Amino acid sequence: MIIRPETAGDSAAIADVIRQAFGGGNEACAEADLVDRLRHDHDLVLALVAEQNGQLLGHVAFSRLWIAQDSRRVAGVSLAPLAVLPEAQGRGIGRALVEAGHARLRDMGETIIFVLGDPDYYGRFGFSLAGARAFDCRYAGEHFQALRLASSAPEAGAISYAQAFNDLG
Template sequence: MSMMSIRSATAKDREAIRLVEEHAFGQKAEAGLVDALVESGNTVLELVAEEDGHVVGHILFSRLYVEDAGRQFPAVALAPLAVEPSFHGTGIGGALVREAHLRLKQAGETLSIVLGEPGYYGRFGYTHARAAGFESDYQCDALQALAWGDAPAAGKLVYAPAFGAELAA
């Protein structure tokens, strides 16, 4: 019986991560976003899930800022989360999110933002109600936030430049 493990991503994982992203989303946009975030140094946390020595899941959190009244508050953006389609429903995505949240909290992060399926991300404590006060190009019911401490509830969300390239594409 094999055992799934989660670890920090390394430079050696780049091609495997690219393939997981492309397979999970059926397109290259998310893989390109990951590459741009990594190359620009905006990655806060990046993890992979391995099964039998093969990368089958990936999660990335990039630096995001909440700007309000001339101040910037650091936060993180969860994007993307991907699991190889043949491993969907096995709990790998949830394990990646939970492990990432533990590491982020230990590192002192207090606010995470995600644009995703409310039913899925709600299981981890993300809510649109927590994100509703933010000004964002992505503002909709799928924009959700999770706070682990003293974090702003309003202001403008400023994503890493790689996301702006996504909007322009």
């Protein structure tokens, strides 16, 4: 299995992986639409696919968000969504996508990633509820977590997600 950045030709297969992972079958799927919209809006910082024998098994999207601190605006990253085909789950593909993403984002100079998800799962990658508590965000709560990639990462602030998230409702 390889992990690589998504390419333009992957879009349809990615939407299919996301739909299947989130149980949408062929029907409309908010998470698949979200990724299409983030891509269209150029709000994706990084998007990776897991591929085996030419088949896409998983996908992760990292999008731009902004953190307002006093009069400054600092860049951050959102991890969402993460999707692995149901029949390929439990084989470490989710882990491989998240860890490869973090390594690349660190190399790109990103300092902080936020995720809304199960702390039991994302805690494995170093995300913490405590790290997100000082940030003001519409998703703040018992599933909102942060992972600092650099000591220069902001410690607090008001978070604005990409427009595609606002349009999710």
